[in-house]
Amino acid sequence: MIQEGTGFNERVWGSDPILQGLDLVRAFGDGGSFSRAVDEVSLEVHRGQFVLMMGPSGSGKSTLLAMLSGLLRPDEGRVICMGEDIWSLNDKEREQFRLDHCGFVFQGYNLFPSLTAREQIELVARWGQGATAAEARAMTDVLLERLNLADRAHLRPAQLSGGEKQRVAIGRALIKAPDILFADEPTSALDWAHGEEVVKMLRELSKDNGTTVVCVTHDHRLVPFADRLVDLEDGRLKRQSYGFHGVTEPASHHPHEPGEINPAIPAKPTLRYRATP
C-alpha cells in the first residue's frame, strides 16, 4: 500500500488534516461473491484541498467516498473528520454532523421535479438550518448570483440544461456553507463545456471559501484542476499526487518537487501527473 509521508502535504497544507481515513476496509457479498471494495486504505485530506479520487470502475472510489462522508459504515478502520471519529457517533449524531459540516453533489442531479431552482436551494436552508423564508431567500439570492443562475431561478429542472441542474445541485450543497463538499462523478453526465464550468466552480469554492472538496471521478480532464489526486485500483490506494490547479492558481504556490508532480500549467486540461515513487 502506498502511504503518504513525503512531508509535502504537511508543508503546503498545514499539519492538521480535516479528514482522515485510517485503514478503511469495506467488503460486499459473501461466500463466492465476497469481495473487498476498499482494502486497508488510509489517507488524509487537508482543509481547502480539492482532492480528486480516481480509478477504474469497481476500484472502490465511491465506496471510499461513502465511508469518508459518513454514509456507509466501514467494516474496519476509522474516519476522523474535524477531530470527530464519525463512525463512533450514533446515527442521529452522525446525521447532525453531516448537517453541520458536509455537502453532497451526486452524478444524478436528484432535484425535485416540481420545485424551481430557487426552491431546491431554499428548501435545504429551511429544512436543514431552520431558516425563515426571508432568510432562506436572502441566502439563496447570493448563491444564485454566484452560480450564475439568477435569471434561471424560477425554472424547474425540466427547463434547465444539465450544467444548470448540476449548478443548482451544487447550490443546494453550498447553502449550508459546508466545511467539506463530497462530489460523486459531478461531471460525468455533462459534456465538457458544462463539466468544465462545474469543476471550475468547485475549484473556486475550495480556493475562495476554504471548503474542502473531495470529488470522485473517472474523468481525467478534471485532473489539472485538482490539488491532489488519489488513485485507486482494486480497492487499494495505488498512488497519490499533488499539485494540478493550473487554471486558477500560479504554479509557484505549490513548489514542484522532483518525482511528485509536473507543475506546468496546461494550456488545455489534459492528464498530466506523475506518481509518487
Next chain:
Amino acid sequence: MSYALTTLWHERQRYLTAILAVAFCALLGCVQFGLLLGLFSITSMPVDNSRADIWLGAPKVLGVDLGRPIRESQALARLASHPDIERVEGFLQGFSYWARKDGGQELCMVVGSRLEPGSMGRNTALERYPHLAEALTEPGTVVFDESDKEKLGVTKVGDVAEVAGARVRVVGFVKGAKGLAAPFIFCSLTTARPLLRCFPGQITYALGKVKKNASPEDVVSSLRRQYAPAPPKGEGASGKDMGTLSIQNEAQKEAAEENALGQDSQAELSIFTSAEFSRRTRVHWLTKTKGGFALGYAAVLGLMVGAVVTSQTLYSATASSIKEFAVLKAMGIPRWRVSLHVMTLAAWVGVIGIGVAIPAVFGLAAVAEMWGVQMKLEGWLLVTVSVVTLFMAIGAGLFALRSLRGVEPALLLR
C-alpha cells in the same frame, strides 16, 4: 406557498386520484348520513313544524309518533303552572288505520291540533293553505300530502274514507308533509279523537309557549325540579329519561290512579324542549331501525377504499422522489422533516378532496330535492365527515411513510 402545495400543484395529475378518492369518501359520508337524517327528520316533522317551545307527554315517551293519551286538564294545568309559560294547548298524534275504497288498509299518522292562525300545534305545512286550515275546523275533515293520494286511494277533494271506523272527508292536499311509512293525516283536535280512539278530555301532548325572553331550557329544568324526580325506578332511575316529570304527592298519585288513562300510580310525565324532543324522536328511529348502522357501515367501507387509494398514491409519489429525499438525508436533513413533508402533502390532499366534495354534496342535495328526497346537511354532519375524512387522509399519509424506509443516501453513490 408551501413545498407540499407546490408539489401538489405541479404533479396534480399524479395526485388527482388521491384527491378524488378523498372527495369520494367525504361525498359518500355526507350524502349517506344526510339522506338518513333527512329520512328520519320526517318522524320529528310535527315537532319541527310546530311553534311550541315545550312538549309534555306520557311517561317515558320515545318519540313524538309514539305518544300515549294523557289527561288533558292535568297536563295543561301542570304546564301552565310555570310563571314563564305564556300559553298552552293540546295536541293529538298517533298511528291509525286508513280504510281505502278498494277495501285495503293503510297505516296512517293522525295529527290533530288547534287550527287558528298562530296556534302552536298547527303544522307549518298548512301555512300556505289558510283555506284548508279553515276547512279543517269542520269535524270529520282531513288533509294530507298530495303525494300520498295514491297510497290512500284518494283521487280528489271531497273523497270520503274511514279511519279507525270513523268517516272522514278529504278537503284538500298540501305539499311538503309526506310521511315516512305512514302518511300524515292533518285534522282538528275534535276530528282526531275518534280517529285515535281517544276519549274526550284526553290528549297526547300538551304544548307550551314560553314568554318572550324566557328560555325553554330553563323552564323545562325548572318544571323538572319543581316536580322532583321520582324515586329511582327502571329507565328513569338510570337517568336515561331526561324528561321525566314526577307526580309525587299522594293527591297527585290518586289523581293519576283515578284518571282513566291506564297509567300506574307512579305515573311520570315526560317534558322536553322542542329541540330535545325532535332529536329524541330521530335518534329513537335511527337506533331502533339500525338504519344508522347500515349506512355507517357503508360509509366506513367508503373510508377504507379512500384510505387505500390515497395511501397508495402518496406511497408511489413519495417512492418516485426517493433519490431526492436521499440527497436531503445525506446532507443531514432529519427524517422527521421529510416525513412532515409527506404528512403535509397528505393533509393537503385531504383538504382539497373535502373542498371538492362539499359543493358536490350540496349539488347532489339539490338534485335529490328535485326528486322529492330530502337530504339534511346539518353543519355538525359536514364538520364531522370532514374531520373524519381529513384524519383518514392523514392516516393514509402515515401509512405512505413506509416508502421513506428505503431512503438510503449511500445508494446514490455509483
